[in-house]
Amino acid sequence: MKIYNIALIGFGGVNRALTELIATKNSLWERDLGFRLNIVAVSDLYLGSVISPNGLDAKTLIEANFAKGGFGRLSGGSAEADNETIIKSAPVDIVVEATFTNPKDGEPAISHCRWALKSGKHVVTTNKGPVAIAAQELKALAKANNVHFEYEGSVMSGTPVLRMAEKTLSGAEIKGFEGILNGTSNFVLGRMENGLDFASAVAEAQALGFAEADPTADVEGLDVRLKVVILANELLGANLKPEEVSCEGISKLSPSDIDAAAKANSRWKLIGSAVRNADGTITGSVAPKQLPLEHPLAGVNGATNAVSLNTELLGSVTVTGPGAGRTETAYALLSDIVAIHNARSGSLAKDAA
Amino acid sequence: MKIYNIALIGFGGVNRALTELIATKNSLWERDLGFRLNIVAVSDLYLGSVISPNGLDAKTLIEANFAKGGFGRLSGGSAEADNETIIKSAPVDIVVEATFTNPKDGEPAISHCRWALKSGKHVVTTNKGPVAIAAQELKALAKANNVHFEYEGSVMSGTPVLRMAEKTLSGAEIKGFEGILNGTSNFVLGRMENGLDFASAVAEAQALGFAEADPTADVEGLDVRLKVVILANELLGANLKPEEVSCEGISKLSPSDIDAAAKANSRWKLIGSAVRNADGTITGSVAPKQLPLEHPLAGVNGATNAVSLNTELLGSVTVTGPGAGRTETAYALLSDIVAIHNARSGSLAKDAA
Structure with missing residues (x-):
């Protein structure tokens, strides 16, 4: 069984919904999908950021009613959202980018994706900006670093069209x-x-x-x-x-x-x-x-x-x-992780019959 | 580039449509999908059967207006449809089963699938009978013989639901x-x-x-x-x-x-x-x-x-x-072959970014 360590960039509705799913579904996923998700880092403009190499408890993250800068009171936390440090240095396999879409230049989400891919981390995102504006660059970066860049949720939330x-x-x-x-x-x-x-x-x-x-x-x-x-x-x-x-x-x-x-x-x-x-x-x-x-x-x-x-x-x-919805969009992130998992671990064996 | 040698079992509307596609699309498929299809054997209750180890010309198969037993006049042909021999002995990678659906016991299509899988040949089919009646047995046979049993077209022709x-x-x-x-x-x-x-x-x-x-x-x-x-x-x-x-x-x-x-x-x-x-x-x-x-x-x-x-x-x-249509259903067979190809040849490499 595989555990993927993940970093959540942005802790709004979508990544909160993903955290809720992690809190309740990890055992089901372990059985049916072959992996568990472990939240090792979270960063949010309002709440600050936190890295916990052994993992943060998903239920606590959801239920704690953090105030502005509230991640600063956690062990390994800061009241500031230092996305660059989190993305580059947190010991994670997958960076989950769910910050706001900037239709003008796609930033800062494009930078988030770039930092992650250059650090050899997979990226899954629901953010339209990086995909609409910088997909070619980011796909090339992913390829060069032998990781995945997946973004099913950028079009119709979890409804699979891509x-x-x-x-x-x-x-x-x-x-x-x-x-x-x-x-x-x-x-x-x-x-x-x-x-x-x-x-x-x-x-x-x-x-x-x-x-x-x-x-x-x-x-x-x-x-x-x-x-x-x-x-x-x-x-x-x-x-x-x-x-x-x-x-x-x-x-x-x-x-x-x-x-x-x-x-x-x-x-x-x-x-x-x-x-x-x-x-x-x-x-x-x-x-x-x-x-x-x-x-x-x-x-x-x-x-x-x-x-x-x-x-x-x-x-x-x-x-x-x-085409929207917190859980529906969080499912898109899960489906991206499933795609990464299947491509990386034995999909050949599994697919053969 | 890969060439898949195939046997067509049943030469009605669906396998004729697949043959038409092969006649016109092989070069496109080679470029976009990474393989060509080569028809090495055909069997049909009305027309008889034929094996040609180097391959039959798809265009000729479509345009020749064969009479009853007409395959018997071809080199390697017989006026009788000896499906069992064709399926077991034709030097093919994939058996394309598109005979009629028998809702009672699924035969003879189930036997066709069984013979092919036991001979170490992949099976793609649009036939509801084997899938509705014997899927578990046939999937186990495929697994035991390290080949695929694929049947997207058994539900909505080429519309992908499975x-x-x-x-x-x-x-x-x-x-x-x-x-x-x-x-x-x-x-x-x-x-x-x-x-x-x-x-x-x-x-x-x-x-x-x-x-x-x-x-x-x-x-x-x-x-x-x-x-x-x-x-x-x-x-x-x-x-x-x-x-x-x-x-x-x-x-x-x-x-x-x-x-x-x-x-x-x-x-x-x-x-x-x-x-x-x-x-x-x-x-x-x-x-x-x-x-x-x-x-x-x-x-x-x-x-x-x-x-x-x-x-x-x-x-x-x-x-x-x-949910029907000759070409639409033939596409289901192509999509099954694409799935086999991707699982067998470098989908890991391709999927990584």
């Missing part, structure tokens, strides 16, 4: 995709179908905790754009940068647009898509589209996400599932 | 599933929603080639039952036999049932499902169910199939795609 394409659709020849990749905007569109105007629907999403105080990234398509870049680069072999993907959100849709769609047996959805052109180039876009009700994505409601992959040999294959 | 669960959802804790697993009955239900009675809808499906002369297996749920057994055994670790799964088809649904569902904002679907009970046992069932229109499976129309996996950590994840 690994589904890689592990189950090789040779199907993916030609393009279209997806509903932002739950907040999808929720807002649904409420507008129920009669609310855009501002009221956003206000309701905010009241319910689905939308942030500044909803721009969600409703103007910026979040979807990063996901389109990730999917296009991973699934279609593109090398797109975010600014190369056209981007229009849903804020200009009026109640009369919504009504007109309904009268035409259709429905507005914010669609992120990319397609391989005849000349081999890839074009990505984010825009509201009026889908006929029988379209496979028209029935994807609320905070659910979905991606339809258009393939040469198999036609359209769609995966639908949660 | 491999998706295995390769992308480890640790998500699948608790059950429900699916639309028969395109013919789904088509018939859709036509009944358009006003046809059951018999007329079936007649139309037959005229369009969606339903066979005897539609019993499709409309009475027998085909779905085999798929429920496969999914329950693979995804939930059950050990169900077909007769242990309750089975009710759609033939008793009347136009007034269809109307009543529509008035209740719902829709009848033939659902195959299984669930893990509190005591750890697994219950499978096939029955028409009235789904609310917002249910993720309610919008799956026509010949499309879908399975929703109910998971502990991730909630509901649904995969939707073709």
